Amino acid sequence: MFGYWTGFDRDIFDQFERLRRELDGTFGERGGPLGIRSVAAGTYPAINVGASSRQVDVYVFAAGVAPGSLDISMQQNLLTVSGERSTAIPEGAQAYRRERFEGSFKRVVTLPDDVDPDKVDAAYRDGVLHVTVQRKEELQPRRIEVK
Amino acid sequence: MTDKKSVKSTESSQVQRETEQRRALRPPVDIYEEAEAITIRADLPGVSRDRLEVHVDGDNLTIEGEAAIDMPEEMEALYADVNVTRYRRSFTLSKELEAEKISAEMKNGELTLRLPKRAEVQPRKIAISAG
Numbered sequence: 374m375f376g377y378w379t380g381f382d383r384d385i386f387d388q389f390e391r392l393r394r395e396l397d398g399t400f401g402e403r404g405g406p407l408g409i410r411s412v413a414a415g416t417y418p419a420i421n422v423g424a425s426s427r428q429v430d431v432y433v434f435a436a437g438v439a440p441g442s443l444d445i446s447m448q449q450n451l452l453t454v455s456g457e458r459s460t461a462i463p464e465g466a467q468a469y470r471r472e473r474f475e476g477s478f479k480r481v482v483t484l485p486d487d488v489d490p491d492k493v494d495a496a497y498r499d500g501v502l503h504v505t506v507q508r509k510e511e512l513q514p515r516r517i518e519v520k
Numbered sequence: 521m522t523d524k525k526s527v528k529s530t531e532s533s534q535v536q537r538e539t540e541q542r543r544a545l546r547p548p549v550d551i552y553e554e555a556e557a558i559t560i561r562a563d564l565p566g567v568s569r570d571r572l573e574v575h576v577d578g579d580n581l582t583i584e585g586e587a588a589i590d591m592p593e594e595m596e597a598l599y600a601d602v603n604v605t606r607y608r609r610s611f612t613l614s615k616e617l618e619a620e621k622i623s624a625e626m627k628n629g630e631l632t633l634r635l636p637k638r639a640e641v642q643p644r645k646i647a648i649s650a651g
Contacts, residue, residue, distance in 0.1 A: 421601060422597070424596050500629015501565045
């Protein structure tokens with residue numbers, strides 16, 4: 374199981390890494406145009422989006438959020454995730470570091486045009502919100518038989 | 521021949537390990553101190569209890585975790601804020617903390633480490649007798 378994961382995620386995460394480098398190199402550092410809904414590095418929560426032929430997967434890295442406080446909505450191909458989290462420390466405690474995000478957050482992600490806003494599933498596990506949006510059937514690649 | 525081969529594989533795995541170490545994320549933490557203990561809270565989204573490692577080596581405390589994320593096999597990345605699945609961060613402990621009594625709790629990708637202080641160093645209120 375461990376081997377499976379290592380091999381698997383190196384593959385996909387290398388792709389992510391390559392994408393990030395490309396985005397940084399092409400748009401970020403040279404002062405070119407940025408994605409209109411892109412956010413500064415380190416913004417809470419971090420988001421990954423991956424696409425396959427049948428669905429689009431969105432991973433929201435939102436640790437320490439009560440699942441009930443998460444709000445997910447879809448408008449056409451715009452996915453909005455909002456929520457709130459508290460990182461309160463006991464009264465009278467001496468704080469040395471407060472690096473973690475506190476308060477309410479909202480992120481909007483543009484998904485591919487062919488997603489079906491009625492077929493959305495979401496699960497929250499170990500601090501990661503996984504939203505799966507199905508793509509519309511008629512746009513999926515179909516094999517055409519040659520007679 | 522066999523020896524040479526094994527040396528080579530050790531080298532490459534060492535290189536691999538170093539590369540992986542470089543590519544670990546540094547999780548954000550909150551640290552606070554109370555009378556009896558110091559508490560560390562870290563964000564480790566995607567890390568389940570069995571993929572978390574907290575080890576103490578001398579006065580060095582290291583938190584390590586591997587995020588496990590379900591992904592369809594033919595997935596292509598469209599956008600990514602996170603591109604590494606490993607987290608690592610280390611802290612230096614001070615002597616008044618009892619390393620053997622550190623307790624860890626994992627909930628919703630949030631780690632809480634409690635580092636209790638030795639009983640003899642916990643602050644005591646000193647009564648002032650009226651003179």
